[in-house]
Amino acid sequence: MDTVLQVFTDWAWIGWLVLMVLCFVIEIFTLDMTFLMLGLGCAVGLLSVLTGVPIWAQAIIAAVAAVLFIFVLRPPLLRRLHRGEDTTRSNVAALIGLHGVVLLEVTSISGQVKLSNGETWTARLASDAPVLAPLSPGAPVRVSRIEGATAYVRTEHD
Missing domain, CATH: 2.40.50.140 (Nucleic acid-binding proteins)
Structure with a gap:
């Protein structure tokens, strides 16, 4: 059991990298900024791997970062994205x-x-x-x- 946990810990950076890229690719198709924020949360999880944080803490750190990005960074980005839209009815x-x-x-x-x-x-x-x-x-x-x-x-x- 310890060897399986050790393998997950040793290769966690690949998991974070794959999740991050997957979120960024999904964002390209949705353009809603949600998956971008989740991808940034995965990037924070990837950074926490490099500091040697345990895998359970990496998941918590990534989840908290993603939630913060969604509630703090996403709204101003959406406002900026939709700033130049034509509001004329057609x-x-x-x-x-x-x-x-x-x-x-x-x-x-x-x-x-x-x-x-x-x-x-x-x-x-x-x-x-x-x-x-x-x-x-x-x-x-x-x-x-x-x-x-x-x-x-x-x-x-x-």
């Missing part, structure tokens, strides 16, 4: 809240509106609109949601 999300004008009477079954971006959409009254009376041509509306190729609208005043 596609269907950009249509929500857009103003428009009724072209063909809009009911809960059918209708047509022209939105302020120039697009013409098939429209229906939104089921959560307070007034479910048909909207006449020329009435101002606002898009509340999009489902497929249909814009669900409510009156501008709702």
Whole structure:
């Protein structure tokens, strides 16, 4: 039994090195910074091997380091990574809240509106609109949601 433990102790650096590389490779595919922090924890475990710390202490040191990296280093790195992102809504999300004008009477079954971006959409009254009376041509509306190729609208005043 002592020989097995001695083999693990003698070759622990290879285990830490393999775990570290594995975490870094997984991080390349996930880009979430979590596996990067775990890999850095493994690097701390590898450094503790070089100082002659027992294997059980190496595991504790690596785990504590990984947790600290996740909670201390990861949040600012993620903020820095996402700092230059474009927050402009696009596609269907950009249509929500857009103003428009009724072209063909809009009911809960059918209708047509022209939105302020120039697009013409098939429209229906939104089921959560307070007034479910048909909207006449020329009435101002606002898009509340999009489902497929249909814009669900409510009156501008709702």
